[in-house]
Amino acid sequence: MATWVTHFRITEKLLKAELPVSKIEFLIGNIGPDCGLIAKDGKPTPPKETTHFEIDGNINSDSFYQ
Template sequence: MATWIAHLRIAENILKNMDDLDSIAFILGNVGPDSGVPNEDWSSFNPPKKITHWINEENNIDAERFFDKYIKNNFMEYSKYSYVLGYYIHLLTDIEWRSEER
């Protein structure tokens, strides 16, 4: 999965072209999925990545399920939309990152 700094830089670049987003909420959405609380040895996080990264039965990130549930045909307040869109971009970035690692 991509590093938090990669997610931050991608968010910054997207914001250069989309000035109609709440930039703070969008950046938080981009780093939020990796912001779980670690255990003592940092071997696991709460909530677990399976939850925060929408991992399906095939051990893949299911970004489309996230999109269908939270974005598609869903009208929401400006800041919430910016956060949710950032979260979705995070998932897409991790999918691409994983495909590059293989």
């Protein structure tokens, strides 16, 4: 998975293309899921299942929307 910096740079490029989106929400939505902390065991906290709205290894768009 790309780092949050990579997500941020891609987001900047997309915003320069003048997408019809709210800039703040778009930026947060692109970098937020990868801004957790790495625990002593090397696993991200909160886990990817939480930050990426995964259920059984798949993104659950309804959970994301809610």
